[in-house]
Amino acid sequence: MSTPDNSNSLNTALITRRLLFFFILIGLTLIHLLVTFRGLSTSTGMDQAQLARELARGNGFTTKVLRPMSIGQSQENTEGEATLLEASRDSYHSPLHPVLLAAVLKVVDGGNADKWRMTGEETVYRLDRVIAASSIILFLLSIGITYLLICRVFDNKIAGVTALLMLFCDLFWQYSQSGLPQMFMLLLFTCACFFAHRAVEVTEDGGSGLIPALIAALFFSLLALTHWLAVWIVLGYVLYAAFAIRPRGIAALSALVLLLVLSSYFLIKNHEYTGSPGGTALLAIHNGLGGSEDDVMRTFDSGDTYLDLKNLIFKILRVSLEQANSLYVNMGALLTAPIFFLTLLHPFRRKSIASFRWGILLMWAFASVGMAIFGLSGSSVDSNQLHMLFGPIMAAYGLAFVAILWSKLELPNSLPILRNAHFVIIIIISGGPLLLGLPKELSLGLRAKQQQQPLWPPYYPSTLNIRLPKYTLENEIVVSDQPWAVAWYADRKCIWLPKKVSTLERFEAMAEAEDTPVVGLLISPYSHSMKPMLSNYRSYSDWAPLILDGWATAAIRTRRAGFLALQDKEMKAVLARYPHDAYFNGSLLMYWSSQPILDRGGE
Numbered sequence: 001m002s003t004p005d006n007s008n009s010l011n012t013a014l015i016t017r018r019l020l021f022f023f024i025l026i027g028l029t030l031i032h033l034l035v036t037f038r039g040l041s042t043s044t045g046m047d048q049a050q051l052a053r054e055l056a057r058g059n060g061f062t063t064k065v066l067r068p069m070s071i072g073q074s075q076e077n078t079e080g081e082a083t084l085l086e087a088s089r090d091s092y093h094s095p096l097h098p099v100l101l102a103a104v105l106k107v108v109d110g111g112n113a114d115k116w117r118m119t120g121e122e123t124v125y126r127l128d129r130v131i132a133a134s135s136i137i138l139f140l141l142s143i144g145i146t147y148l149l150i151c152r153v154f155d156n157k158i159a160g161v162t163a164l165l166m167l168f169c170d171l172f173w174q175y176s177q178s179g180l181p182q183m184f185m186l187l188l189f190t191c192a193c194f195f196a197h198r199a200v201e202v203t204e205d206g207g208s209g210l211i212p213a214l215i216a217a218l219f220f221s222l223l224a225l226t227h228w229l230a231v232w233i234v235l236g237y238v239l240y241a242a243f244a245i246r247p248r249g250i251a252a253l254s255a256l257v258l259l260l261v262l263s264s265y266f267l268i269k270n271h272e273y274t275g276s277p278g279g280t281a282l283l284a285i286h287n288g289l290g291g292s293e294d295d296v297m298r299t300f301d302s303g304d305t306y307l308d309l310k311n312l313i314f315k316i317l318r319v320s321l322e323q324a325n326s327l328y329v330n331m332g333a334l335l336t337a338p339i340f341f342l343t344l345l346h347p348f349r350r351k352s353i354a355s356f357r358w359g360i361l362l363m364w365a366f367a368s369v370g371m372a373i374f375g376l377s378g379s380s381v382d383s384n385q386l387h388m389l390f391g392p393i394m395a396a397y398g399l400a401f402v403a404i405l406w407s408k409l410e411l412p413n414s415l416p417i418l419r420n421a422h423f424v425i426i427i428i429i430s431g432g433p434l435l436l437g438l439p440k441e442l443s444l445g446l447r448a449k450q451q452q453q454p455l456w457p458p459y460y461p462s463t464l465n466i467r468l469p470k471y472t473l474e475n476e477i478v479v480s481d482q483p484w485a486v487a488w489y490a491d492r493k494c495i496w497l498p499k500k501v502s503t504l505e506r507f508e509a510m511a512e513a514e515d516t517p518v519v520g521l522l523i524s525p526y527s528h529s530m531k532p533m534l535s536n537y538r539s540y541s542d543w544a545p546l547i548l549d550g551w552a553t554a555a556i557r558t559r560r561a562g563f564l565a566l567q568d569k570e571m572k573a574v575l576a577r578y579p580h581d582a583y584f585n586g587s588l589l590m591y592w593s594s595q596p597i598l599d600r601g602g603e
Contacts, residue, residue, distance in 0.1 A: 017160075025143075025167060029136055031438070032173050036445040039128045039461055043484045044383040045179020048093055049131050050487040052101030057111040061098075061269075063090040064487035066477075068498040070280045071507070072300040077275035084477075084510050088493070091270045091279025096225040097181035104134045113491045118465045125461040125489060128179075135176045138183040142392075143167060145190045150396045153197060153353060158403065161423045162396045168431030171332040171380065171388060178381050181226050182388065188226060189233070189389045192219035196237065196245075197356050203246045204351045210254075213245045217255035221262045228281055229384055232370030234259055236363035244355050287384075288375025289315060295539055298496050300503045319372040323387070329380070330387035335430045336398025337391050343401045357397060364390045399426065458482070458525030463584045464489035468522070468591070470599045471582070476519040477511050479504065481527035481540075481547075497527070501542050501570055508577075521578050521592040523547060529588070545571045550587040561590060 040046050047065055054062050066088060073091075074082035108130055109115055116127050143166045150159035166172060175182040195216035199209030220237055223230045234255065242252035270279030280297070287293035289307060296305050323330070331337040344361065348354040367386045376382050406412055406422045459482070468490040472478060476493075480486050483494035495518070498504055504518075511518045527540055528547045540547045545568040552564035561581040565571040578592035 021160075021164070021167070025140065028167065028173070029140070031442070032177060033129065033133055033136060036438075036441040037124065037129060037132055037177050038445065039124050039459065040131060040177075040179035040488075041174075042178045042180055042381060042383060043482070044093075045131070046488040047484040048098050048181070049101060049127070049179055050484065050491075051090055051093060052098040053105055053110055053488075053491075055098055055102035056105040061090045061095065062088045063092075064088070064491070064493045065483045066493060066495040067092070067280060067297045067483075068300040068496060068503060068507075069283060069297045069302070070274070071495075072302060073274035073276070073280060076302065077273070083514055084507070084516065085514060086273075089269075089273050091273050092281050092284075094181070094224075094226055094228050094281075095266055096222060097184055097227075100184060101131060101134065104130060113469070118462045120462070120466070122462060125465060128461070131179050132177050135179070135183045138187050139172055139176045142183065142186040142190055145187060145194065146392045149190055149194045149197065149393070152194070152201075153356065154396060154400050157423075158396055158399050161399055161427065162392055164427050165334050165336075165395055165430050166332075166392055168427065168434050169332040169334060169391070170434035170437060171329075171391075173434065174381050175388070180381065180383050182385070185223055185226050185230065185386075186389055186392075188219050188223040189230075190392070192216045192223060192237075193360075193393060195219065196241075196359060197352065199241075199245045199251065200356050200359070201352045203244065204355065208247060209245045210247060210251055213241060213251040214254055214258070217241075217251075217258045220255065221259045224259060225262060225266075227383075227386075228278075229370050229374055229386060230367075231259070232366040233363045233386065233389075236366035237359065239366075240359035240362045244359060284384075285374055287377075288319065288371075288373050292539065293375070295499065298499045300498055300500070300506070304499075316369060316372045319375070320368055323368060323371060323376065326378075327387060330385060331391035331394065332388050333430060333433055334391050334395040334398075335426045336402055337395040339398030339401055340394035343397045346401055346404070353400075360390065360393055360397075364394075395430075399423070402426070458529060459485050459489075460524075460585050460589055461485075461489045463589065467582075467584065468492065471591070471593060471595070471597060472519055475516050477516055478520045478522055479507075479518055480522035480524065482522075482524045485524070485526075486522060494522075497521075497540070497543060499542065501574060504574070517594075519594045521546070521574075522584075523550065523590045523592075525588050542570070546574070550590050553587045561587070561592075 040049065047063070050065065051061070051063050054060070054064065066084060070091065071084065071087040074087040078086075105111065105127070110127055110130065116125070118125055143163050146166060147159045147163045150162050172183070172186075193216075195212040199213040199216060202209040202212065216237070220234045224234050238252045238255050241255060242249055245251040267277040271277045274280060276282060283296050283305070284293050286296040286305065286307060289312070291306075299305055328338055340357070340360070343357060364387075367390075371384055371386055374384055376384055402422055412418045412421065464485055468478070468486065469492065472490075472492055474492070477495060478486055478490070478492050479495045479497055481497045483496045486492055486494035493516070495507055498507070508518045523546060527543075528536060528551060531539070536547065537544050545565045549562060549564040553561060556563065561583070562575055565575060575592060578594050580593040580595065580597050582591045582593065582597045584591055
């Protein structure tokens with residue numbers, strides 16, 4: 001007679017745990033979207049958002065961020081005949097995430113600039129919140145798919161703990177607020193792993209795993225179309241499938257063919273625009289193997305760039321070892337994720353579990369090589385960071401390994417209350433960064449609303465969204481050190497401040513001939529306050545007097561803009577073409593206009 005009571009008790013406990021999980025999920029979602037969110041935090045996130053808006057408007061893959069290198073490639077590919085309009089066809093970003101965002105913006109009428117114009121009291125651009133909301137939804141879907149995957153690989157208990165680890169992972173929430181495609185990638189990667197594991201299961205049972213392997217290959221190909229760096233993950237999967245999935249060789253070859261078929265259109269278009277299938281995106285390799293990607297993108301002539309390939313293998317090994325030092329953080333500080341590597345020594349009874357871990361290892365190893373070549377900035381949120389995709393599945397393997405060891409101890413077996421203590425400890429430690437940092441983030445979020453402080457560094461959304469459109473017409477172009485912010489918030493075409501002053505003169509002539517004149521220079525904290533002064537000087541040597549002018553003006557407490565810049569002969573000639581200055585947010589955000597500072601935009 002006690003069986004029904006026990007069954008009801010178990011059902012009640014299960015329902016209670018699930019309700020508590022969803023209550024925490026909804027609470028954290030509302031907090032991160034409505035309180036702690038202070039705007040998109042990455043340049044790539046803003047760049048993809050403005051590209052998505054152009055897609056939503058029906059303008060195709062055209063960008064308002066004009067990279068000097070993209071213009072140079074277009075000119076070189078057409079023997080100097082390409083226009084700025086033709087150079088605005090994007091060949092830098094992977095296409096799938098902007099397409100997804102375009103669909104979201106289309107639904108909310110995000111292409112209507114007037115509808116989403118900020119007011120003087122707002123500190124967060126409302127479309128920023130729309131972008132973040134879509135990313136958070138993708139993150140929550142990823143948790144659900146991960147739960148299903150881990151249930152299939154291990155059991156419900158390991159899956160439930162993994163889901164909690166993801167929910168309390170501070171790094172995942174940071175990415176969901178950044179505008180970067182990583183949450184979409186996490187969803188695609190998890191779906192791909194689900195079907196890849198199914199293919200391994202079928203193969204281990206003696207059958208053909210071709211159908212689930214093809215579905216996995218589809219998701220891996222979509223992953224690569226979301227971020228070109230994920231091609232390295234696909235290569236790892238192909239190598240694994242060649243040995244682990246029947247029919248051997250065919251499953252691997254089909255994955256390669258599918259990737260080439262889905263990406264061929266974009267590779268052909270990149271070659272058409274730039275003369276290279278890799279487009280401008282391929283030059284991001286400078287970020288890892290030589291100098292700064294920013295410097296390369298601001299260079300007009302590709303002959304002025306230099307990529308040092310000496311001792312290439314040793315460079316890749318060195319950077320890979322540097323990544324290993326921060327692997328725990330890059331995997332979201334999930335306590336058991338690094339333990340995955342110990343599970344490679346454990347003889348799991350189920351062959352599919354034992355086999356699948358080698359697939360994970362191969363994909364991660366190839367991704368690490370790709371990241372070593374193309375570089376990581378060291379920032380907690382980096383557009384090239386792929387380690388975090390492997391965090392949940394590796395953490396699940398680590399949890400299973402810890403659970404096996406825990407079950408062999410005498411104390412948990414003698415005290416039932418300690419039976420799941422290891423899971424509780426792991427959740428508390430892994431969720432520590434989020435739980436301990438949440439009070440401070442809540443305080444900052446509430447204070448930002450009261451004091452009208454933007455996200456720093458270094459963007460002023462309300463200034464760019466309200467003031468800059470008034471001073472410029474839709475067909476006019478601005479030059480800035482943060483073109484992604486101008487393109488997204490001000491909805492104006494913007495040329496990235498070129499390395500050489502002489503290059504600006506060339507762009508001015510091109511723009512004038514196309515009746516899209518360059519009308520202003522916007523200098524922001526991105527150039528003068530993000531790095532040490534010596535680094536700034538090296539990056540902006542031609543522009544140093546103008547870049548540092550805001551600080552010089554602030555240092556001597558004068559309202560006379562150009563105090564430092566006008567001491568330089570070359571800068572004096574530039575400012576002669578842009579003589580009208582405007583202080584945006586003090587002297588830290590300076591705008592120099594070719595026209596009197598009047599409301600010209602009519603918005």
